[in-house]
Amino acid sequence: MVSTSGKDQPSDNESCYVEMEEEAEYQRQLKLFSECSQEKSIELVLIGEVISGLRSSERFLDIGAGTGNLTVSVSQFFAETTIVEPNERQAGFFRRRYPQFRVDDCRWEEVDLGSDQFDFILCSHVLYYIPTHDWLKTIDKMYSHLAADGTIAIVLQSPVGEVAEFFRKFSKYDVPVIELWRNLTMTYGYQSVQVRYFVNEIFAETMEDMVDLGQFLLLDRKYRGRKDDIGKYFEERHKVDGGYRITQDEILLTIKRER
Template identity: 60%
Template structure:
């Protein structure tokens, strides 16, 4: 579902998420205390610069958009899949031009759309290890020819 369509917005039903305030506190802590973000952005910038096309960017599990927002500037359109309702709404308000799906990657239906760059940063450890292969296969299925899929998964 698309969070931009308020009437169709429903809360994801089954995920082990912290209470909103606690979740937000943990995520902020993770971002603020991590020197990795700057390095990650620098490396992603190099990858994005080497892409044959920079039309569409898909960010899976965008959180508060710390990577999404700067990276989106290199693309014509940015699509986000984020199951946490508060994060999805925050990002929708912050960047109304993003197309945001308030859903889990495993469940979301993006039809047959393909993307030039797919990012899945610090998300896989929220997903059962036994499901990683099918999860990544689904990402590859949405990758355009010459595109790049980047997943980083070291727990904070």
């Protein structure tokens, strides 16, 4: 997921806004999620399969790099890497630690990449911060920077599974993946759009950590006031020997630009 420097971001409901956690708390939760989940390792395997099918591996664009764990791993397959990361702290980290990367510290809709074209564009868990009515416009901008025979990879939460049930219990948020897939196939063609499904396991040894992970997944700091309810939910449904476990069904959508 991508941080947004504390700025309120629209959810799927145009009349609702997500109140982001303060920067330090968001970073703490993000680090905890990275330590307690298998997501990035599974995601990297699937992305590796996509990359292996590319004709060219010159340029890579990551939209919303987050901790950078996935970004750095994927960058090793490409000659050049560009990052669009609106979080100034994270962008600064990338500039210091990886001076070979080009880093733009602004939101995707604001960035100007000129006529740059990329062989692979990654957008992992970013669309939640954008109103759903702007998703196609957002993806169309990605496509405009996609080189011939290049591929866009979009990772999203599945509308089914244990984390999806948790979402519906507290936030009523439902990721419209089926509608997005249908719109993408109508726009770019059935042969250009593919779907891969994977399951991420999230495990925490303590209730405190599990509640923090639940708040991270819910995105919105307003759920701080429902810590007891979140804890009760996990205690009743996801208590296992040695801690708490919940599975997260996820979807990798890819769009290929034919020559």
